[in-house]
Amino acid sequence: xxxxxxxxxxxxxxxxxxxxxxxxxxxxxxxxxxxxxxxxxxxxxxxxxxxxxxxxxxxxxxxxxxxxxxxxxxxxxxxxxxxxxxxxxxxxxxxxxxxxxxxxxxxxxxxxxxxxxxxxxxxxxxxxxxxxxxxxxxxxxxxxxxxxxxxxxxxxxxxxxxxxxxxxxxxxxxxxxxxxxxxxxxxxxxxxxxxxxxxxxxxxxxxxxxxxxxxxxxxxxxxxxxxxxxxxxxxxxxxxxxxxxxxxxxxxxxxxxxxxxxxxxxxxxxxxxxxxxxxxxxxxxxxxxxxxxxxxxxxxxxxxxxxxxxxxxxxxxxxxxxxxxxxxxxxxxxxxxxxxxxxxxxxxxxxxxxxxxxxxxxxxxxxxxxxxxxxxxxxxxxxxxxxxxxxxxxxxxxxxxxxxxxxxx
Amino acid sequence: xxxxxxxxxxxxxxxxxxxxxxxxxxxxxxxxxxxxxxxxxxxxxxxxxxxxxxxxxxxxxxxxxxxxxxxxxxxxxxxxxxxxxxxxxxxxxxxxxxxxxxxxxxxxxxxxxxxxxxxxxxxxxxxxxxxxx
Numbered sequence: 001x002x003x004x005x006x007x008x009x010x011x012x013x014x015x016x017x018x019x020x021x022x023x024x025x026x027x028x029x030x031x032x033x034x035x036x037x038x039x040x041x042x043x044x045x046x047x048x049x050x051x052x053x054x055x056x057x058x059x060x061x062x063x064x065x066x067x068x069x070x071x072x073x074x075x076x077x078x079x080x081x082x083x084x085x086x087x088x089x090x091x092x093x094x095x096x097x098x099x100x101x102x103x104x105x106x107x108x109x110x111x112x113x114x115x116x117x118x119x120x121x122x123x124x125x126x127x128x129x130x131x132x133x134x135x136x137x138x139x140x141x142x143x144x145x146x147x148x149x150x151x152x153x154x155x156x157x158x159x160x161x162x163x164x165x166x167x168x169x170x171x172x173x174x175x176x177x178x179x180x181x182x183x184x185x186x187x188x189x190x191x192x193x194x195x196x197x198x199x200x201x202x203x204x205x206x207x208x209x210x211x212x213x214x215x216x217x218x219x220x221x222x223x224x225x226x227x228x229x230x231x232x233x234x235x236x237x238x239x240x241x242x243x244x245x246x247x248x249x250x251x252x253x254x255x256x257x258x259x260x261x262x263x264x265x266x267x268x269x270x271x272x273x274x275x276x277x278x279x280x281x282x283x284x285x286x287x288x289x290x291x292x293x294x295x296x297x298x299x300x301x302x303x304x305x306x307x308x309x310x311x312x313x314x315x316x317x318x319x320x321x322x323x324x325x326x327x328x329x330x331x332x333x334x335x336x337x338x339x340x341x342x343x344x345x346x347x348x349x350x351x352x353x354x355x356x357x358x359x360x361x362x363x364x365x366x367x368x369x370x371x372x373x374x375x376x377x378x379x380x381x382x383x384x385x386x387x388x389x390x391x392x393x394x395x396x397x398x399x400x401x402x403x404x405x406x407x408x409x
Numbered sequence: 410x411x412x413x414x415x416x417x418x419x420x421x422x423x424x425x426x427x428x429x430x431x432x433x434x435x436x437x438x439x440x441x442x443x444x445x446x447x448x449x450x451x452x453x454x455x456x457x458x459x460x461x462x463x464x465x466x467x468x469x470x471x472x473x474x475x476x477x478x479x480x481x482x483x484x485x486x487x488x489x490x491x492x493x494x495x496x497x498x499x500x501x502x503x504x505x506x507x508x509x510x511x512x513x514x515x516x517x518x519x520x521x522x523x524x525x526x527x528x529x530x531x532x533x534x535x536x537x538x539x540x541x542x
Binding site for chain 1: 412414415418440441442466467468469470471472473474475476477479482485487488489497498499500501514515516532533534
């Protein structure tokens with residue numbers, strides 16, 4: 001499948017751009033309220049974009065997984081009422097592909113804006129995993145992304161899926177347990193710089209990771225993500241509209257690529273490769289970018305191997321060197337290619353479908369130059385965002401770049 | 410919900426057979442079984458018995474966090490088997506004589522093991538073990 005360039009470029013008036021982001025801290029916050037968090041995070045993103053709710057004509061919802069009832073509230077336009085947009089809002093609907101939803105939400109919002117079906121889109125997410133009943137969530141996660149006829153009877157669950165990928169990856173690349181654990185330590189270093197991260201103030205070492213109990217061999221407990229409450233939001237509009245509102249710094253989408261490589265983990269032809277190389281090739285072909293063109297990357301990271309496989313497919317390092325690449329410190333604070341600068345899902349907290357959204361929002365925040373000073377990477381102009389969902393069924397790549405008044409800065 | 414394809418596959422397991430779906434038109438094998446052939450879209454699909462031999466692509470031993478109904482199975486091992494017929498599936502792995510799975514390695518040669526009808530009814534999945542060398 002050939003990748004054609006996008007129909008818009010940095011000089012197109014209808015070029016879709018990010019203009020604001022919002023986030024609430026991730027972790028365990030039983031005192032917070034689902035609809036309240038959605039409201040507050042939306043208002044934060046709008047304030048960041050110097051907008052009010054009535055500037056929005058379309059709301060896209062990124063699903064929560066803690067409750068079907070709360071998810072139904074999102075689907076059936078509750079936020080239109082909560083934000084005072086009854087009769088004003090054109091459309092409100094959910095986009096859902098599990099962990100890769102954020103990438104697909106950007107594609108949907110971009111398409112709506114570029115084609116004229118929407119002018120300004122508010123994308124909202126909130127998850128209450130940290131405060132939900134853990135046993136209930138484990139059961140739910142043992143059914144999502146797993147074919148009930150064929151794999152359900154084996155007793156497969158989410159950590160086991162991560163473990164199957166990790167085992168094959170370690171075998172294929174001869175990566176050591178220390179190499180894999182060092183990825184978690186890199187993320188924890190970033191989390192120390194993020195006030196929204198669940199594990200800020202809780203440093204981690206390779207020894208501590210490997211001393212934690214084995215839960216799904218070869219994965220230790222501290223190599224598995226912790227379910228968290230959290231909320232993120234972002235605002236996209238057209239370059240022309242951003243300019244008309246006097247917004248001089250935006251982030252545009254230079255291209256995207258994707259590859260759905262399986263549905264069932266048992267049907268993935270190569271658990272040490274997944275769809276990353278194909279997705280990256282499609283994204284690079286569409287944009288003219290290569291792996292050397294970005295200064296930072298934000299890549300889905302429920303388990304180390306998911307991300308080490310991704311950086312190999314994206315061409316950040318030689319095939320087979322992903323875990324050792326992270327272990328070298330290149331993606332750490334101060335490294336040559338900082339990755340997952342919010343601490344990622346493993347250290348900022350796994351907020352369900354929103355974990356990937358938080359990484360996306362962090363990429364946009366860095367490009368807008370609005371991260372806290374100790375975390376802001378200097379001179380960031382381009383960011384590679386990677387997402388994946390379900391049983392790592394797909395690999396999704398978004399290429400984002402900073403623009404000033406509709407032109408590349 | 411009626412699911413004839415699932416029921417026929419499980420009836421095979423209960424008889425001690427690992428069945429692979431075979432397209433009656435293009436002759437290709439489909440795993441997991443489909444409702445139309447993904448290669449030629451034919452709705453005419455049948456079954457063939459697998460020789461049960463393959464290679465272990467990956468595996469894990471789950472020691473905590475079993476799904477509801479699997480708590481008493483812990484610990485248990487899951488593996489992705491690439492069969493010699495060219496299709497693959499997720500199955501359960503039989504333990505070593507000491508009750509653990511320490512002998513298993515990626516790329517080990519594997520063999521399907523028929524389960525008892527009671528086991529096949531309780532856990533309708535394919536069981537595999539390392540091929541004795």
